[in-house]
Amino acid sequence: xxxGASSYRxxxxxxxxxxxEIIDLYYDGLALYLNAYLNNLTDAExxxxxxxxxxxxxxxxxxxxxxxxxxxxxxxxxxxxxxxRRKPPETEPLSEELVSREYGEGNAEAILIxxxxxxxxxxxxxxxxxxxxxxxxxxxxxxxxxxxxxxVMGKSSAGIYHLFERAKKSLRMKLEDR
Numbered sequence: 821x822x823x824g825a826s827s828y829r830x831x832x833x834x835x836x837x838x839x840x841e842i843i844d845l846y847y848d849g850l851a852l853y854l855n856a857y858l859n860n861l862t863d864a865e866x867x868x869x870x871x872x873x874x875x876x877x878x879x880x881x882x883x884x885x886x887x888x889x890x891x892x893x894x895x896x897x898x899x900x901x902x903x904x905r906r907k908p909p910e911t912e913p914l915s916e917e918l919v920s921r922e923y924g925e926g927n928a929e930a931i932l933i934x935x936x937x938x939x940x941x942x943x944x945x946x947x948x949x950x951x952x953x954x955x956x957x958x959x960x961x962x963x964x965x966x967x968x969x970x971x972v973m974g975k976s977s978a979g980i981y982h983l984f985e986r987a988k989k990s991l992r993m994k995l996e997d998r
Contacts, residue, residue, distance in 0.1 A: 824888030
């Protein structure tokens with residue numbers, strides 16, 4: 821069983837540290853994924869918080885039919901869909917900061933080139949269709965397997981495979997156009 825599931829079991833048993841671990845492990849990635857649905861980082865962060873609040877207050881039963889991460893992301897996706905139904909989202913582009921990782925040691929030229937590449941990638945991702953952004957975000961930023969992505973997005977594994985291949989091709993074309 822993954823860390824999220826064991827942390828959640830501990831939280832249900834009364835250990836509040838379990839919920840803190842879940843927040844630390846999943847909040848950022850969940851918000852990034854939900855941004856692909858909502859196109860507004862503020863709404864995506866609110867929705868990610870709502871998903872964690874559901875865990876803390878309603879304490880739904882985790883049946884273990886998927887990974888804990890898949891289950892949590894599905895809760896977040898359902899909340900995002902509800903939010904879209906209630907109010908059309910305002911568009912806010914995916915920020916470079918979310919896409920970036922730490923620079924580490926290196927010379928100024930290498931850091932500048934890396935930063936420009938991240939900005940270029942963020943712009944290209946923002947120009948993809950929402951489903952393409954979702955599948956690429958889950959695969960490359962969250963490291964999910966295609967079968968897990970199928971569970972999160974509520975699609976078949978074969979459908980996700982084809983969506984992923986089309987998304988990679990589209991991203992490659994957008995990056996080549998620039």
